[in-house]
Amino acid sequence: MTTEIFIEEQWDGDIKRNSAVAGTEVFEQIFEEVVKVFPWVNPREYLAVSTPTFNSAFNSHVITGTLSYMITNMLYGNTAGAAARKFDLENKMAYSRHYELPKEGFKLDGLPPSVKILGVGINHDDLPVAAPKGLDTQDIYIKADPEEMEKTFNLPVRRGKYSTFYGVSYKDNKILRVKQYIYDRQSPLSDWDIAYLIKMKNVEPERYARLIQ
Numbered sequence: 001m002t003t004e005i006f007i008e009e010q011w012d013g014d015i016k017r018n019s020a021v022a023g024t025e026v027f028e029q030i031f032e033e034v035v036k037v038f039p040w041v042n043p044r045e046y047l048a049v050s051t052p053t054f055n056s057a058f059n060s061h062v063i064t065g066t067l068s069y070m071i072t073n074m075l076y077g078n079t080a081g082a083a084a085r086k087f088d089l090e091n092k093m094a095y096s097r098h099y100e101l102p103k104e105g106f107k108l109d110g111l112p113p114s115v116k117i118l119g120v121g122i123n124h125d126d127l128p129v130a131a132p133k134g135l136d137t138q139d140i141y142i143k144a145d146p147e148e149m150e151k152t153f154n155l156p157v158r159r160g161k162y163s164t165f166y167g168v169s170y171k172d173n174k175i176l177r178v179k180q181y182i183y184d185r186q187s188p189l190s191d192w193d194i195a196y197l198i199k200m201k202n203v204e205p206e207r208y209a210r211l212i213q
Helices: 025-037 069-076 146-153 192-203 205-212
Strands: 006-012 015-021 046-050 053-055 060-067 080-088 093-100 116-124 138-143 163-171 174-183
Touching (some): 006 053, 015 060, 025 046, 025 060, 069 080
Antiparallel strands (some): 060 080, 138 163
């Protein structure tokens, strides 16, 4: 068992979510509960899992399992930078989301000037159980000046010692919520900006060349 337990801290308003890395007791305990409801789930396919957290977008408690890079590429191809499955144990529903580069020139109204969009989330109803309503809500994942984000969206001052990023949920070009992702140390989930550059270099080399000029 690894001694490091939580590798990510996410805040949705006052609602806190932690993510435990594979190989920890917390990781195993959470997946025990997931497998009771969804026996087809294989914990070995995941590199991290979140604590059960109320999801304001779906009005229920959700556990997020981050898939390994091998499984991500197998399911969604090499354009996917990461993927996760969202488990609603209360209603016995689940869905998937993979993350990929934003389309060049993509914009969302209401974001402050310092924002750099690193990824977009693509939802999938591709699991052997029903998916919850609301999968038409979209998400982007960004890097930005923390003070600017805090002032624009009236967020509490929460910043990681290592890195800080943000998730923005929206629908019909209207921002619904902003989540804060806090990392106090480097981990498999902590370097969104570096993952963005590596993925772009591999799948869109011409765009990458323009970016670094």
